Amino acid sequence: MKIEIKDLYFTYPTGVEALRGISLTVESGEQVAIVGQNGAGKTTLVKHLNGLLLPTRGQVKIGGWDTTKYPVAKLASRVGYVFQNPDEQLFSRNVGMEVAFGPKNLGFDAERVEALVNDALVLTQLADKTETNPYDLSATWRKMVALASILSMDTDILIFDEPTTGQDAVNVARIAHVIAELRKRGKTVITITHDIDFCAENFERVIAMSQGKILLDGRTNDVLGREEILASTYVDPPQLTRLGKRLGFKNTVRNQEEFLNALKK
Amino acid sequence: MHERLSFFVKRDSPIHRLNPMTKAVMALSLVLIAFLSPWYWTPLALFLFVILPLSLVARVAREYWNFILKVILPTLIILFIMQAFFLPGESRSIFEVFGLEITELSARLAFRNVMRILVMISSFTILLLTTHPSELMSDLSRRGxxxxxxxxxxxxxxxxxxxxxxxxxxxxxxxxxxxxxxxxxxxxxxxxxxxxxxxxxxxxxxxxxxxxxxxARGFTSTRPKTFLREIQDTSFDRALRWALIACVILTLILRIWLS
The missing domain is CATH 1.10.287 (Helix Hairpins)
Incomplete structure (x- = not known):
């Protein structure tokens, strides 16, 4: 499902101009990371994708649907949005019910709900915690429950707002695994992140934002190579990328494999 | 996105600079005088000659009127009508509907009550418009x-x-x-x-x-506390407070004496 954003402007009621002319197309099945300093407009931008915010000017289309013409509850069948703080959405008595809430809202039949819930729980490694109350789980696992509760909605587009913040390495790997699986299934994933290593290792396309505008948009290696421009939005490329640059590699590298290959040449 | 709950408007005015306690005493005194005064026209006079000038001196007239006209005036009008109809008053009838009547006396009493309430709300509105709640509270905790x-x-x-x-x-x-x-x-x-x-x-x-x-920052510590925010309490503040208290006592004496 294609995302088309045309000349999007958004001003908050307080008068803050959060987006100033964003044009962007994300093809079906693409995996995109959005980086940039705090207040760059990343969250404001993704909140337009499921109609939580509506453009002050410009247009957002999700698979041909203009977001101003459909209610959020309807757009939820196309765009899943995992909020940053899981505690702002968990309310059920147990994990299973929590994860079933979304697909039930979308009106799927009982059989499909069960299949989707099971799939989401397996994918997030929560299958053994179905009966647990989400509030008895640690913060890391609650984050996985929130993730599962959106995965189970089987939307073509998924938005993750800072999925790795405050997570240990094991859980970051779990989240990376989920994203890799979603890529295989042809889902579009848009992730906001400050975790530049996570971004470098899991995404093929990176968008850097600053002050409500897109600064850079392109292949991960190309974007991470533009150290000076990234610095203006307080993003440091990964250490290996910077080291590669210092060593005078011709191409930008972003992970160990690329680094070692470049070193061997 | 965050809605402001406190009324406080940050401006620089002689009223803003007063000690919060002085302003609180002022608000309370105005209310007491309006309710205790034996003279019929006192609340109206307080409104016209004290509250209105205060709102101008405090440079919050716009916010004050905004609040009074939008929120308080409609309430007061309803209150006036209710009181005028239902207060007992054996005198010349001036309006009658469905067997209910407004008499000269009930209208007079209703008007006085409405003016008293207007003074009460106005004086506290000005207090809240010119005093940050945390300033008031830290001054009060300084006083025990x-x-x-x-x-x-x-x-x-x-x-x-x-x-x-x-x-x-x-x-x-x-x-x-x-x-x-x-x-x-x-x-x-x-x-x-x-x-x-x-x-x-x-x-x-x-x-x-x-x-x-x-x-973790020693909230329940029993040691004497110091205050981050220095709050001015000038001799003028103290004089003003005593003067206001004197006015209230005077009103009380007049009330007892004249009744």
Whole structure:
């Protein structure tokens, strides 16, 4: 499902101009990371994708649907949005019910709900915690429950707002695994992140934002190579990328494999 | 996005510079004088010759009128009509409908009551417009008000806007999960739990964290406390307070003496 954003402007009621002319197309099945300093407009931008915010000017289309013409509850069948703080959405008595809430809202039949819930729980490694109350789980696992509760909605587009913040390495790997699986299934994933290593290792396309505008948009290696421009939005490329640059590699590298290959040449 | 709960308007004016206690005493004195005074026209006179000039000197006239005209005036009009109809007053009838009548006396009494209430609301509005709540509370705790009490007042003023913001995020999160908050009433009633649940859990957690945070900074310490914010209390402030208290006592004496 294609995302088309045309000349999007958004001003908050307080008068803050959060987006100033964003044009962007994300093809079906693409995996995109959005980086940039705090207040760059990343969250404001993704909140337009499921109609939580509506453009002050410009247009957002999700698979041909203009977001101003459909209610959020309807757009939820196309765009899943995992909020940053899981505690702002968990309310059920147990994990299973929590994860079933979304697909039930979308009106799927009982059989499909069960299949989707099971799939989401397996994918997030929560299958053994179905009966647990989400509030008895640690913060890391609650984050996985929130993730599962959106995965189970089987939307073509998924938005993750800072999925790795405050997570240990094991859980970051779990989240990376989920994203890799979603890529295989042809889902579009848009992730906001400050975790530049996570971004470098899991995404093929990176968008850097600053002050409500897109600064850079392109292949991960190309974007991470533009150290000076990234610095203006307080993003440091990964250490290996910077080291590669210092060593005078011709191409930008972003992970160990690329680094070692470049070193061997 | 965060709605402001306190009325405070940051300006530089002689009234803003007064000690918060002085302003509180002033507000209270005006109310007492308006209610105790034996003369019929006192509340109106206070409104015209004290409250209005005060709002101008404090440079909050616009905010003051905005609030009075939009919120208070409609209430006062209704109050006046109710009182005029129902206060007992054996005198010449000036208006009659459905067997209910407004007499000259009931209209006079209703007008006085409405003016008293106007003075009361106005004086406290000006107090709140010119005094930051935390300044008032820190001045009161400096004068011996228990810290716990100040905490209750200040935290409730802060918690409500925070909860509003939190509720907004929760609503967004659940709508993103297909929760219908915009259609039929029945569907919306069914959608209460997913909204209230996280709000209540989250707020309980926050209250505990807040308590730990302030305790970590020695909230219940019994040692004498110092204050970060220096609050001016000039001799003019003190003189003004005594003068106001004298006015209240004088009004009280006149009232007893004349009745």
């Amino acid at each position: 008000l228990p810290g716990q009490f100040a905490y209750v007042v200040i935290s409730s003023l802060q918690i409500i806007p925070q909860m509003q913001a939190k509720a907004q995020t929760i609503i967004s999160a659940q709508r993103s999960r297909g929760l219908d908050t915009q259609s039929s009433f029945l569907r919306r009633v069914g959608g209460i739990l997913p909204l209230v649940g996280p709000l209540v859990f989250g707020s309980l957690v926050e209250v505990e964290e807040r308590a730990i945070a302030i305790e």
